Amino acid sequence: MLIVGFSGGPRYSEINDDFSQLPPLFFHNAAAAIIKHRLPLFAVEEERLSRQKHTNRFPALAMRASIDAAGCSIHEIDKFAFFFSESYFDSELAKEAAILGIEKRTGVRDILMKNISRAFGVDIDRQKLEFVRHHHAHAAATYLASTFPEALVLVVDGEGERESLSIFRGNHGVIDEIYSYPVRGSLGYFYRYATQLLGFSMFDEYKVMGLAPYGRPDRYFGPVSKLYMFNPDGSYDLDIIRLGDIAYSLGVLGRAEPGTREWQRKADFAAAIQKLLEVVVIDVLSWWQAKLELKNVCLAGGVAQNCVMNGLIAGMNIFENIFVHPASHDGGAALGAALYIASQQQKEEKTTVVPYSPLLGPKLPENDAIRREIESWTGGMSIVKCDDVFEAAADKIAQGKIVGWARGRSEFGPRALGNRSILGDPRPQENWQRINLAIKQRESFRPFAPAVLAEDFDDYFIPLPSNPNMEHMVFVAKVREEKRTELGAVTHVNGTARVQVVTRTANPGFWRLISSFKGKTGCPVLLNTSFNNRYEPIAQDVADAIRTFLTTDLDYLFVEDNMAAKTGSLSSLIPTCSLKLTDAAWVEEITAVKQQWAVLRRAPSYSRQLNSLHLIRYLSEFGGRFSQVADLIDSAADDRDELIDEVFLLWRERFIELRPKTSHAGEAESSYASGEGFDGFRLPTSSA
Numbered sequence: 001m002l003i004v005g006f007s008g009g010p011r012y013s014e015i016n017d018d019f020s021q022l023p024p025l026f027f028h029n030a031a032a033a034i035i036k037h038r039l040p041l042f043a044v045e046e047e048r049l050s051r052q053k054h055t056n057r058f059p060a061l062a063m064r065a066s067i068d069a070a071g072c073s074i075h076e077i078d079k080f081a082f083f084f085s086e087s088y089f090d091s092e093l094a095k096e097a098a099i100l101g102i103e104k105r106t107g108v109r110d111i112l113m114k115n116i117s118r119a120f121g122v123d124i125d126r127q128k129l130e131f132v133r134h135h136h137a138h139a140a141a142t143y144l145a146s147t148f149p150e151a152l153v154l155v156v157d158g159e160g161e162r163e164s165l166s167i168f169r170g171n172h173g174v175i176d177e178i179y180s181y182p183v184r185g186s187l188g189y190f191y192r193y194a195t196q197l198l199g200f201s202m203f204d205e206y207k208v209m210g211l212a213p214y215g216r217p218d219r220y221f222g223p224v225s226k227l228y229m230f231n232p233d234g235s236y237d238l239d240i241i242r243l244g245d246i247a248y249s250l251g252v253l254g255r256a257e258p259g260t261r262e263w264q265r266k267a268d269f270a271a272a273i274q275k276l277l278e279v280v281v282i283d284v285l286s287w288w289q290a291k292l293e294l295k296n297v298c299l300a301g302g303v304a305q306n307c308v309m310n311g312l313i314a315g316m317n318i319f320e321n322i323f324v325h326p327a328s329h330d331g332g333a334a335l336g337a338a339l340y341i342a343s344q345q346q347k348e349e350k351t352t353v354v355p356y357s358p359l360l361g362p363k364l365p366e367n368d369a370i371r372r373e374i375e376s377w378t379g380g381m382s383i384v385k386c387d388d389v390f391e392a393a394a395d396k397i398a399q400g401k402i403v404g405w406a407r408g409r410s411e412f413g414p415r416a417l418g419n420r421s422i423l424g425d426p427r428p429q430e431n432w433q434r435i436n437l438a439i440k441q442r443e444s445f446r447p448f449a450p451a452v453l454a455e456d457f458d459d460y461f462i463p464l465p466s467n468p469n470m471e472h473m474v475f476v477a478k479v480r481e482e483k484r485t486e487l488g489a490v491t492h493v494n495g496t497a498r499v500q501v502v503t504r505t506a507n508p509g510f511w512r513l514i515s516s517f518k519g520k521t522g523c524p525v526l527l528n529t530s531f532n533n534r535y536e537p538i539a540q541d542v543a544d545a546i547r548t549f550l551t552t553d554l555d556y557l558f559v560e561d562n563m564a565a566k567t568g569s570l571s572s573l574i575p576t577c578s579l580k581l582t583d584a585a586w587v588e589e590i591t592a593v594k595q596q597w598a599v600l601r602r603a604p605s606y607s608r609q610l611n612s613l614h615l616i617r618y619l620s621e622f623g624g625r626f627s628q629v630a631d632l633i634d635s636a637a638d639d640r641d642e643l644i645d646e647v648f649l650l651w652r653e654r655f656i657e658l659r660p661k662t663s664h665a666g667e668a669e670s671s672y673a674s675g676e677g678f679d680g681f682r683l684p685t686s687s688a
Helices: 046-050 060-069 086-100 108-120 135-148 187-197 205-214 219-224 242-248 263-291 307-314 329-346 368-373 391-399 430-439 454-460 506-522 542-550 572-574 613-621 628-635 639-651
Strands: 003-008 031-036 039-045 081-083 129-130 150-155 163-171 173-183 228-230 236-238 298-299 321-324 381-384 403-406 420-424 450-454 474-477 496-502 525-530 556-559 561-568 578-581 585-591 597-602 606-610 657-660
Touching: 003 173, 003 187, 003 329, 003 454, 031 060, 031 329, 039 046, 039 060, 039 329, 046 060, 046 129, 060 242, 060 329, 060 381, 060 572, 081 329, 086 108, 108 129, 108 173, 129 173, 135 150, 135 173, 135 298, 135 321, 150 572, 163 187, 163 263, 163 561, 173 263, 173 329, 187 205, 187 263, 205 263, 205 307, 205 430, 219 242, 219 263, 236 263, 242 263, 263 307, 298 307, 307 474, 307 496, 329 474, 368 381, 368 556, 368 561, 381 542, 391 506, 391 561, 391 578, 403 430, 420 430, 430 525, 430 572, 450 454, 450 506, 454 496, 496 506, 506 525, 542 556, 542 561, 572 628, 572 639, 606 639, 613 628, 613 639, 628 639, 639 657
Parallel strands: 003 081, 081 129, 150 298, 298 321, 403 556, 450 496
Antiparallel strands: 003 031, 031 039, 150 163, 163 173, 228 236, 381 561, 403 420, 420 525, 450 525, 474 496, 556 561, 578 657, 585 597, 597 606
16 A cells, blocks of 8 residues: 655645745645555655745645655555644634635645645545544654554644644554643643744744753743643643743843853753753653553654653653654654554554664765766866775865765655765864854854764763664763763763764665774764755755855765865856746845845745845846846946855855856756656656
8 A cells, every 4th residue: 555645734836826825834844755555665855855944835846756756656646644634724724814814715625635636737536635633643653663562652742633742552553542631731832932032933942952051940940840730630731821921030032142141041041941841741751651551652743853851751761662753843744644544544464564764865866967967066166086985085074174975865854864964073172163153054052963883872972771762863862971072072061962873784874984984083973963054954966965065164075976175266156157046035025225125035034135236136037047147247347246245145045046057958956946856757847
C-alpha cells in the first residue's frame, strides 16, 4: 500500500490565490512524505524546495517529489493522508476566511483535492483523501519510528484539534489515545508567548532555549511558578495570560543588547520559563509512567524539539528507553499521518522493523552536473582538484577553515545531520563567534552542536541513562569537565551541548569525514550546524549551496566529490549576472516619496527598504523574469558601486536570484527552479 501524507495549508501559491493572506502560523511547516507498507520512502518539507521558511502553502512541490521518489504514478497511490481532522480544518478555515473577508465556497476536502489534482494535472478520487487527528499523526510518527514494542507516547505542542498535550499507549504497532489536556494549559502557547515577550519573532522558540543557560532560573522562578499547579488526578492548571503581567513587572519586555543589565534580566526570565516547561512535562510523564508502568517513552510535537527538556527526561532514570522524533514539528506530522492510516488499515500485517533514518529527502545530482554548475560561476569560484574529498575537507577544517558540506540525500526535519552542514573545528572558542556572526549572520549567544564518533562519545560526554536516540541531535548532554576547554566552540555556557552521535552504519560518509579529522588532530568531533544563513531554509540543491557559499564567509565548498574555492571579487562578478525576484519576494509598494524607495516583502516576516531608484524601477518592471545586471548598472553610472552592493545584499537575503552569465540554458539555476529534479524528475517552472 502506497500512502502520501502531507501537512500545510490550503493556499496553492503565495500570490494570486484566495488564501494568500492566511497568517504564517496557520498550518505551518508544510511537507509531504510517501510510505510503502509502513516504511518511509521519502519525505521533504516544502520550504526546502520553495525556499520559503516555515511556509504554510499547499505542498505541491513536495508531493510531486514524493511520487517521483517512489517510482510510481499518481494513480498508484492508495491514500492521501492529511495531518488534521476534516471538521477541525473546516471550522478553522471558515473562521480565517471570515476574518479576511474571503468567501469560503466549498469544504476543505474539495479544496485539498482540487490542489492535489492541480499539482498532478489529473483528477483524483476524493475518497482517497483521509484526515488524521493532529496528535494521532504526531504519535504515529514517533512511536512507529522508535521500533519499541510498547511505549508511553507524549505529544506536546501548541494545539491539536482541541488539545495541547496528549498521552498515548503504543502497543505492537498500534497507538491508542489515553488522555488529552486542554488548550488553556498549552505549553506550546506558553513558550511562544514568552518568546514574543522577550522580543523574538515567530518560530524563534529555540532562541529562548539558547538564551536560558545564560540566566539564573531561580531569580524569577518564584513568580513564574505561581502560574502552575499539578493536580492529584494527573491534570494541571497553567495560567498563560498572567505571564505578560509578570514579564512587565520584572522589566523583561522587548529586546536588549547582550552584556547589559536588561539583557541579563531577559536571560534570567528565559531560564525561569525553560525551567517551568521542564517541571510541567516531567510531572506529567512521571504521573503517567507510574500509572501505566511503561518503560519506554516516545516524544513528538513542536515542544519536543526542546532538546534541553529532552535531555532532562532522558536523565530521569524512570524510563529504560526514550525516542524523540527528529522531525517532531508539524512537518513530521505529514509522515505521521501516512503512518497512522497504514497502521489502522494493516493492523494484522507484519512489517519488517528497520531503524529510522532521517535521510529521506532528495539527493544531489551526479558529479558531472555538479561540476558544470560550479564552473558556471567562473570568476567567483572554481573547482579545486583533490584525490579524496574526505581527506581534503578534514585538512581544511584542521587548518581552521569553515566549510560547506553537501552530500547524498538531505535530512527530513530541522537538524542538519551531516548531509547539508556547515562544519568547523570544535576546539577554538573563537569559531563560535566567527560562524554565528560572519556565516550564519545570527545572534552571538546561539550555540553549535558537536558531531562525535559513536566510539568516542563516552570519552567526551556524560551518557544519558535512558538509551536515547543521540544520533538525531535531539538531546542535550553534559560535556565532560576535562573536555570543555578542548571543545570550546561547541560547549555551551553551562557546560552542555546538543550532541549528535555519528555511527558508521547510519551515515558512512559523515563518519568517514570525522574519522579523517580525528586522524589529523586526535579530536573525534566536528562543529556541525545547518547549511544556510538566517534568511532561508537549509540548502537543498547545488544552487542553494553555491548561494550560501558565495554570500557568506565560508572558506570552501564540498558538494559530493567536488571541492570548490572562491577565486574573485563578487563586485566584479555580479555585473556579469542576470537577476530576477525570487518566488518568495515581491515589490509591495512603489512610492513617489523622494522618488527613491520601495519595500520588499517576503513570507514570513523579512523586509528590506531599497534606496536605489534604478533598482526599484527594474524590480517594478522586470522583477518576474531574468534580465542582465549589466544593463541595470549602465543606466546608473552615478551610483554603480552602491547599486552592486544593494544587489549583493538582496541576493544574500534571498529576495532576488542571480544567474551567472556562463550558464547554459538555465543550467546554473536551482535544479528545482529550473525544472530539473533528482533522478530525472521534472518540476514545473512555477507553482501555478
